[in-house]
Amino acid sequence: MIDYPREIPRGTAVQDHADTLHDSLDDLVETMTTVTGRWDELPAVYQTPESQSVYDAMFVPENLVADLGLVLDTAHTALTTFADVLTDLNHRRPGLVADVDRWHEMSPSDPGFADFEYDLDQRLWTFDLDLDIADEDCERVLDGLRLFVHLPLTDVVTGLSSSAQGVSRDALAEYLGVVQQRAATTMSTTTVTTVIDITVVRIQDIVPDVIRDGVAYSETPNGFYVPTARLTGLQLSPPRMVVVGSVTITSTNLHGALPVVPRWARVGGRALPVLGAGVSFTGHLYEHYNELLVTEPYMSDADRWNEAINYALFVTGAETAGGLVGPVVVGALFAVGGLPTGPGAALTGALGALAGGYLGGTGAGWLAEQIWDWTH
Amino acid sequence: MTSWTIDEPATRAILDAVEDHLSAFDRAGSDVNDAVGELVAQTAGLRTASALETFASDPMLIGLVSASEHAYSAVGGTRGALDVYVAGQEEMAASMERDLAPRLAP
Numbered sequence: 001m002i003d004y005p006r007e008i009p010r011g012t013a014v015q016d017h018a019d020t021l022h023d024s025l026d027d028l029v030e031t032m033t034t035v036t037g038r039w040d041e042l043p044a045v046y047q048t049p050e051s052q053s054v055y056d057a058m059f060v061p062e063n064l065v066a067d068l069g070l071v072l073d074t075a076h077t078a079l080t081t082f083a084d085v086l087t088d089l090n091h092r093r094p095g096l097v098a099d100v101d102r103w104h105e106m107s108p109s110d111p112g113f114a115d116f117e118y119d120l121d122q123r124l125w126t127f128d129l130d131l132d133i134a135d136e137d138c139e140r141v142l143d144g145l146r147l148f149v150h151l152p153l154t155d156v157v158t159g160l161s162s163s164a165q166g167v168s169r170d171a172l173a174e175y176l177g178v179v180q181q182r183a184a185t186t187m188s189t190t191t192v193t194t195v196i197d198i199t200v201v202r203i204q205d206i207v208p209d210v211i212r213d214g215v216a217y218s219e220t221p222n223g224f225y226v227p228t229a230r231l232t233g234l235q236l237s238p239p240r241m242v243v244v245g246s247v248t249i250t251s252t253n254l255h256g257a258l259p260v261v262p263r264w265a266r267v268g269g270r271a272l273p274v275l276g277a278g279v280s281f282t283g284h285l286y287e288h289y290n291e292l293l294v295t296e297p298y299m300s301d302a303d304r305w306n307e308a309i310n311y312a313l314f315v316t317g318a319e320t321a322g323g324l325v326g327p328v329v330v331g332a333l334f335a336v337g338g339l340p341t342g343p344g345a346a347l348t349g350a351l352g353a354l355a356g357g358y359l360g361g362t363g364a365g366w367l368a369e370q371i372w373d374w375t376h
Numbered sequence: 377m378t379s380w381t382i383d384e385p386a387t388r389a390i391l392d393a394v395e396d397h398l399s400a401f402d403r404a405g406s407d408v409n410d411a412v413g414e415l416v417a418q419t420a421g422l423r424t425a426s427a428l429e430t431f432a433s434d435p436m437l438i439g440l441v442s443a444s445e446h447a448y449s450a451v452g453g454t455r456g457a458l459d460v461y462v463a464g465q466e467e468m469a470a471s472m473e474r475d476l477a478p479r480l481a482p
Contacts, residue, residue, distance in 0.1 A: 017418060
């Protein structure tokens with residue numbers, strides 16, 4: 001039996017949308033040039049002992065946008081190649097359809113039938129193969145363009161809390177140091193903002209650093225060990241750490257007990273495995289803080305926060321190590337971070353909605369709404 | 377604490393102007409989303425379609441959100457530091473500035 005050749009997407013349509021995709025950052029690239037131009041005026045009017053950090057603060061967005069531009073160039077080239085193949089296949093298809101029609105009308109006893117059938121079968125096979133090869137080529141290029149390493153929360157937390165499991169003790173110390181330092185810097189105001197940065201790193205060289213129990217691990221720039229098989233890379237720039245977002249926990253009342261589970265987490269927490277660890281972390285943090293209010297009445301609030309943070313990190317680690325499979329840190333970040341206020345206001349726009357949709361599924365979008373309600 | 381020199385109106389003017397431009401991140405995110413959506417619809421059932429969906433998230437959307445976060449933080453953090461300097465709380469202002477330093481791996 002000979003089947004008709006598959007329907008093929010129109011190459012011109014794919015090409016048109018690939019062109020649109022390619023142009024999607026044009027406005028942004030131009031804007032970033034304007035932005036960095038204005039930002040570079042700061043040294044003339046703003047000089048302080050630490051102002052170099054301010055002057056440098058646009059480097060990350062500038063470089064990221066530039067990298068995304070390069071990524072789009074590569075994606076566009078792949079899609080164009082794919083579109084060309086689709087156009088070619090669409091040219092070949094009517095002839096194949098006509099020949100399959102003809103094959104249906106023939107009888108095996110007709111002269112030349114066997115040769116005709118063999119030839120047609122070969123051409124159909126080649127037609128399918130050409131589509132599959134082009135499709136896989138395009139897929140491979142697109143997959144290779146990932147810039148971010150998705151660290152499952154379990155890996156991050158394991159990396160943090162478990163020297164017993166042979167992963168980075170230094171990373172733990174460093175991480176907690178960062179946490180404490182950041183907590184301390186924001187402790188002096190009446191509004192406590194405890195910021196836990198969870199980082200998503202980009203990796204240039206994917207080389208196993210250690211083999212443990214038959215599994216290859218690579219050390220990320222911030223000292224975590226993650227299974228090498230999970231890493232993808234792109235030779236764009238030196239490896240660097242990008243802080244994608246943060247889990248921000250705020251309380252406007254430093255001296256009172258905190259709600260054990262934030263309002264936004266009450267309903268969503270259980271139903272959303274992606275967010276489970278973040279919610280769990282928050283719950284433990286608040287819970288332990290409240291305990292310390294009672295058990296350590298003379299402890300300073302800064303110390304109380306630090307201890308609560310450490311406690312929550314470890315407890316959450318223990319809980320998530322066994323339970324969560326798959327959720328990635330970036331997913332948790334956008335949904336859990338109390339980002340709609342302050343500097344993170346960008347996330348409440350279309351971009352925020354998209355991030356919620358892509359990264360956390362519809363549940364994260366729902367939760368993002370709750371966060372919005374919570375913070376307004 | 378060593379000395380500082382700030383032209384407050386000029387600094388604020390720069391920060392305001394920069395912030396006005398940052399909605400371009402939102403537009404870029406929408407445009408990427410729309411274009412990828414069309415491409416996915418066109419290539420439905422093929423491997424390229426699912427690769428495109430991943431691509432829209434990583435690197436495009438995560439990158440855009442990350443860049444956007446940093447850019448807004450740069451403006452907000454600097455504005456915060458400026459406020460605190462103007463209020464005379466220099467140690468806190470310096471600490472806020474240090475927080476803005478890009479976290480680059482060695």
